Amino acid sequence: MSIKQQYIDGKWVGANSGNTRDIINPFNQEVIATVPEGDQTDAKAAIAAARAAFDSGEWSSTPATERGHIVRKIAELIERDKEELARLESLDTGKTVEESRGDMDDIAGVFRHYSELADKDGGELIDSPVPNSISKVVREPVGVCGQITPWNYPLLQASWKLAPALATGNTLIMKPSEITPLTTIKVFELMEEAGVPVGVANLVLGAGHTVGAELSSNIDVDLISFTGGIVTGKKIMQAASVNVKKLALELGGKNPNIIFADADFETAVDQALNGVFFHAGQICSAGTRLIVEESIHDKFVNSLVERVKKFKLGNGFDEDTQMGPLISAEHLAKVEKYVEMGIEEGATLAVGGSRPEDPELQNGFFYLPTIFTDCTTDMNIVQDEAFGPVITVEKFRTEEEAVKLANDSIYGLAGGVWTSDIVKAERCVAKMRMGTVWINEFNLYFPHAPWGGFKQSGIGRELGKQGIEEYTETKHIMHNLKPEPINWF
Numbered sequence: 001m002s003i004k005q006q007y008i009d010g011k012w013v014g015a016n017s018g019n020t021r022d023i024i025n026p027f028n029q030e031v032i033a034t035v036p037e038g039d040q041t042d043a044k045a046a047i048a049a050a051r052a053a054f055d056s057g058e059w060s061s062t063p064a065t066e067r068g069h070i071v072r073k074i075a076e077l078i079e080r081d082k083e084e085l086a087r088l089e090s091l092d093t094g095k096t097v098e099e100s101r102g103d104m105d106d107i108a109g110v111f112r113h114y115s116e117l118a119d120k121d122g123g124e125l126i127d128s129p130v131p132n133s134i135s136k137v138v139r140e141p142v143g144v145c146g147q148i149t150p151w152n153y154p155l156l157q158a159s160w161k162l163a164p165a166l167a168t169g170n171t172l173i174m175k176p177s178e179i180t181p182l183t184t185i186k187v188f189e190l191m192e193e194a195g196v197p198v199g200v201a202n203l204v205l206g207a208g209h210t211v212g213a214e215l216s217s218n219i220d221v222d223l224i225s226f227t228g229g230i231v232t233g234k235k236i237m238q239a240a241s242v243n244v245k246k247l248a249l250e251l252g253g254k255n256p257n258i259i260f261a262d263a264d265f266e267t268a269v270d271q272a273l274n275g276v277f278f279h280a281g282q283i284c285s286a287g288t289r290l291i292v293e294e295s296i297h298d299k300f301v302n303s304l305v306e307r308v309k310k311f312k313l314g315n316g317f318d319e320d321t322q323m324g325p326l327i328s329a330e331h332l333a334k335v336e337k338y339v340e341m342g343i344e345e346g347a348t349l350a351v352g353g354s355r356p357e358d359p360e361l362q363n364g365f366f367y368l369p370t371i372f373t374d375c376t377t378d379m380n381i382v383q384d385e386a387f388g389p390v391i392t393v394e395k396f397r398t399e400e401e402a403v404k405l406a407n408d409s410i411y412g413l414a415g416g417v418w419t420s421d422i423v424k425a426e427r428c429v430a431k432m433r434m435g436t437v438w439i440n441e442f443n444l445y446f447p448h449a450p451w452g453g454f455k456q457s458g459i460g461r462e463l464g465k466q467g468i469e470e471y472t473e474t475k476h477i478m479h480n481l482k483p484e485p486i487n488w489f
């Protein structure tokens with residue numbers, strides 16, 4: 001496998017220390033690549049390159065149409081290399097190749113979307129209250145951006161940051177998750193091929209507490225955009241205060257999915273499963289909290305359980321595999337502990353709750369799809385993000401109760417409502433405190449609509465035109481056409 005290294009100031013380089021890290025296939029624990037393990041010194045070099053590239057003004061003053069062309073070229077190269085990228089993503093994360101192909105289509109779509117938005121904001125004239133003056137509002141790049149991504153959707157989450165940052169004329173340093181850097185490395189090769197100028201986009205590999213911490217606290221970084229867990233998000237927020245960096249946080253979720261009795265039953269069952277078990281539940285917006293109307297609760301749970309028992313776990317490269325492994329031994333242990341806690345708290349284990357016995361799955365980090373019933377909102381398993389294939393089911397009797405349960409969380413990333421009564425659906429979503437709410441849908445996202453969380457699910461928005469706003473500062477320019485002395489002093 002030809003995997004290059006870190007990309008700093010237009011050069012492919014190893015780590016300053018010479019250290020490396022093995023990248024593991026979570027299906028069988030085989031080493032699939034060895035990459036440099038950068039540290040603070042590598043991060044500092046990349047920040048210096050991005051700072052110099054931004055301060056030269058060349059990229060930010062490149063016509064937006066031209067920047068848009070380069071971003072579109074990246075989309076085209078991702079489409080050209082889609083199969084290679086999808087297979088690399090599946091090797092690295094364990095997700096099925098079919099899911100990874102879908103991710104690659106989404107990723108190319110994100111670059112395309114921002115290539116089209118690059119030259120669409122020419123500023124705005126304000127109706128100035130001052131006679132003989134012109135007031136205009138323009139948006140300018142923020143500057144040097146630190147970008148930190150997680151392991152669950154490595155390249156997708158990277159694309160949400162890279163595409164708008166480049167389109168708006170920023171320079172950047174990206175740090176992918178240390179356990180899933182492979183597709184991000186490959187896309188930096190494609191960005192070089194597409195003509196992104198030297199120093200504009202830099203890639204540093206390595207751990208969060210070294211490279212990530214440097215990006216968050218270095219005063220030459222103007223903006224930090226982070227996707228990951230809430231605990232890390234809080235540390236980054238604190239570190240970013242050193243120079244009052246602009247901050248974008250895309251954190252976790254514990255997402256409610258409300259099922260009313262009048263919903264189309266089979267569709268709601270099917271989509272409740274899709275909403276959680278894609279990528280073995282390792283999705284920030286997974287609908288892990290099912291909130292089901294009492295009158296259909298038992299029938300609904302039975303249908304879920306029957307379907308779950310037939311899931312085919314396996315190698316993401318096998319065509320009949322529906323669910324792959326978890327990302328790592330450490331993460332598997334976290335999910336196991338979480339399930340033990342659910343049992344101790346008094347929830348009823350309806351299905352799953354252990355590792356599979358299939359001998360062919362013993363080298364991978366597999367966990368059976370798991371459903372807990374008799375859950376209440378005071379339980380940790382209902383409140384905490386397990387980030388695995390685990391659903392909790394709560395019951396409700398009234399619409400008000402359903403909404404109250406849905407909102408009973410520190411998180412506010414996403415939620416869903418299933419019903420055939422559209423007025424009831426609109427009443428519910430108006431009260432649900434989440435950045436995305438789906439009606440008769442779950443877990444769908446696309447580049448045209450903003451993504452982000454209420455409450456402790458984050459700060460700011462990615463995607464949509466809001467994704468452009470994150471990477472720009474707003475400047476008001478007031479021009480007095482007839483300056484005169486005031487004679488106050």
Ligand SMILES: NC(=O)c1ccc[n+]([C@@H]2O[C@H](COP(=O)([O-])OP(=O)(O)OC[C@H]3O[C@@H](n4cnc5c(N)ncnc54)[C@H](O)[C@@H]3O)[C@@H](O)[C@H]2O)c1
Nearest residue numbers: 149150151176177208212213228229232250251252253284
């Ligand atoms: N809201 C969203 O859109 C979204 C999308 C994907 C994942 N997530 C969340 O991500 C989490 C799973 O990802 P994870 O386990 O990789 O998260 P994580 O917080 O452990 O790590 C995310 C990234 O932060 C880095 N990091 C760790 N410590 C750091 C520090 N002190 N300073 C700076 N960077 C540091 C890691 O190296 C990694 O690159 C889940 O909570 C999930 O909900 C959210």
Ligand SMILES: C[N+](C)(C)CC=O
Nearest residue numbers: 152153282283284285
């Ligand atoms: C934002 N999303 C849904 C693509 C991935 C969350 O983990």
